Amino acid sequence: MVENAGRDRDQERVATTDEVRGAINSLSLADLAKLKKFDETLTEKIRRRVWGVGAGDLLQEAIISVLEAGRRNWKPNQVDLMGLLMGAMRSIASNWSRKGLKTEPPPRLDSDLVSVNEDGDQIPTALEAALDGRPNPEQFLLMSELPSEEALVTELENLVRDDLVASLVMEGWKNGMKGPEIRDSLDLTQKEHEAAIKRIRRKRDARWPKGLPYVQ
Amino acid sequence: MCSDRRDAKKELDAILEELLNSIEAAPAEEIADELRAVGRDVNSMAAEAKHSLLSGVKRFEQRKLQAAREAYKSRTGAQRKKHALPSTPAGRRDHLLAILAAKPQMQAMLTVQHRDFESLTDDDVKSALEELGELGVFEDDEGKQSK
Numbered sequence: 001m002v003e004n005a006g007r008d009r010d011q012e013r014v015a016t017t018d019e020v021r022g023a024i025n026s027l028s029l030a031d032l033a034k035l036k037k038f039d040e041t042l043t044e045k046i047r048r049r050v051w052g053v054g055a056g057d058l059l060q061e062a063i064i065s066v067l068e069a070g071r072r073n074w075k076p077n078q079v080d081l082m083g084l085l086m087g088a089m090r091s092i093a094s095n096w097s098r099k100g101l102k103t104e105p106p107p108r109l110d111s112d113l114v115s116v117n118e119d120g121d122q123i124p125t126a127l128e129a130a131l132d133g134r135p136n137p138e139q140f141l142l143m144s145e146l147p148s149e150e151a152l153v154t155e156l157e158n159l160v161r162d163d164l165v166a167s168l169v170m171e172g173w174k175n176g177m178k179g180p181e182i183r184d185s186l187d188l189t190q191k192e193h194e195a196a197i198k199r200i201r202r203k204r205d206a207r208w209p210k211g212l213p214y215v216q
Numbered sequence: 217m218c219s220d221r222r223d224a225k226k227e228l229d230a231i232l233e234e235l236l237n238s239i240e241a242a243p244a245e246e247i248a249d250e251l252r253a254v255g256r257d258v259n260s261m262a263a264e265a266k267h268s269l270l271s272g273v274k275r276f277e278q279r280k281l282q283a284a285r286e287a288y289k290s291r292t293g294a295q296r297k298k299h300a301l302p303s304t305p306a307g308r309r310d311h312l313l314a315i316l317a318a319k320p321q322m323q324a325m326l327t328v329q330h331r332d333f334e335s336l337t338d339d340d341v342k343s344a345l346e347e348l349g350e351l352g353v354f355e356d357d358e359g360k361q362s363k
Binding site for chain 1: 224225226227228229230231232233234235236238239240242244245246247248250251253254255256258259261262263264265266267268269270271272273275276277
């Protein structure tokens with residue numbers, strides 16, 4: 001009984017900072033590369049909406065959330081660190097996407113509020129320009145060279161155009177279908193479905209080895 | 217036109233979400249092999265991920281230390297007597313070792329770079345003592361001595 005209570009306590013125990021650091025150091029090369037790839041793909045997903053998100057930001061914030069009391073503590077004997085980190089990254093990304101911001105924009109100073117040109121017309125301050133979501137002429141020119149979301153979706157579709165199963169799986173995704181629904185409607189086995197997804201992933205990585213391009 | 221744009225946004229989100237699901241579900245070795253196959257440097261990707269994670273741990277520790285300092289400062293007020301440290305490096309090193317021998321739990325209050333005592337430089341010893349001073353360790357002793 002006492003032994004069971006001890007074991008339960010050990011199961012419930014939350015990891016210390018040193019234990020978390022030790023667990024990071026014992027992740028394999030492949031585990032770390034997988035986390036990096038997950039971070040890159042999630043960043044590609046949210047950067048269209050989130051101001052200032054960069055490579056590694058989600059990973060860094062995820063480990064902080066694991067360490068901060070009361071957020072999502074890691075119980076080493078119960079939860080796999082990789083799964084916990086990927087779940088934390090998704091949740092942080094969703095939170096940032098909802099707010100549209102990674103961090104709060106800088107506070108406005110009184111001196112920033114009114115600016116006029118020689119004719120007395122109000123002009124945007126540097127801070128206003130920085131906070132203004134609309135592109136300036138230079139950014140507009142650069143953005144016009146980026147593909148639109150439609151063009152990127154079309155290009156993704158074209159990657160698997162000659163692969164009937166993979167193209168139907170992607171069509172299902174675009175229509176909001178999930179794994180079991182896609183398998184049922186296409187009469188695929190789990191193995192066939194996974195193989196099709198792997199082909200989509202590989203085609204995408206071969207086309208954009210360093211990640212998807214930014215879109216307009 | 218506008219509704220097409222909204223659909224494309226949703227479709228791109230859905231495709232990326234399913235790609236994320238597939239990365240999460242795939243064995244790490246499989247993802248690493250795929251990355252190698254498209255010419256990515258898996259070693260440097262792994263190093264970058266590790267750096268991000270360890271930087272997060274460091275940021276957490278710095279925030280925790282900062283919070284402890286601020287809590288202590290707000291408890292004791294701005295006018296605090298500064299603890300006088302021994303004037304020589306050897307004296308300061310002996311002082312730190314004596315404190316830690318008497319109160320081993322103080323080791324946990326020091327930041328990680330100060331816990332490897334063998335390799336501490338004179339500057340490290342001084343900053344470790346200052347760190348303990350910031351956390352009010354000496355004042356507890358001085359308070360007892362003055363009673």
